[in-house]
Amino acid sequence: MTRHFLTGEELSSSELRHLLDRALELKAAPRSSRALEHACVALIFEKPSTRTRLSFEAGIVELGGHPLILRPGEMQLARGESVKDTARILSGHVQAVGVRTGPDALLEELAAEGSVPVFNMLTAGHHPCQALADLLTLREAFGALEGLRLAYVGDGNNVARSLAILGALADVEVAVASPEGYELEAVVGAQLTRDPAEAVAGAHAIYTDVWVSMGDEETAQ
Secondary structure (H helix, E strand, C coil), rough: CCCCEECCCCCCCHHHHHHHHHHHHHHHCCCCCCCCCCCCEEECCCCCHHHHHHHHHHHHHHCCCEEEEECCCHCHHHHHHCCHHHHHHEEEEEEEEEEECCCCHHHHHHHHHCCCCCEEEECCCCCHHHHHHHHHHHHHHCCCCCCCEEEEEEEEECHHHHHHHHHHHHCCEEEECCCCCCCCCCCCCCCEEHHHHHCCCCCEEECCCCCCCCHHHHCCC
């Protein structure tokens, strides 16, 4: 059965711990794994990126794979081809697909219509790979994740949502403080408040994000 990584909710707590264990091993010994040898991985960037593109492209190479960068103007999606057809074409040529886009629906449809794993490099609703990297940083700083308190202050956006979802799996208490109108919806395990002081009280680390997300500049006030 094909597994995807769209929101982080696909993982169990034990799988998350294993991923972080393996990430630490690979960070200490780059190129020690050939897990992607002979594999091609398509990376679709509907939103531009510096850090995401560099990290995923380099990571795939370090694992022995070949990254294929696809931008909007280089795909038939921009000319009206259906997501269903695109997913089938991709599935016939690559072993996995990463997507950095706006609407979550595009990612979900690619996963539903294709036959290879699809992973989320950023959507409007979720940023799970960022949350994995953040949890790894916390683990390196504190030695363990269990029992930590992480405070997020700012817009209840995709980053906050992914931190809340994956933080709960890692037994990290995530407190999110957002002003009225920018609140995160209820996420199991997350503490939601409008008071930044309440969120940061007793926190081991404090996190925030930009208010205007990439691609939303025209709507900024």
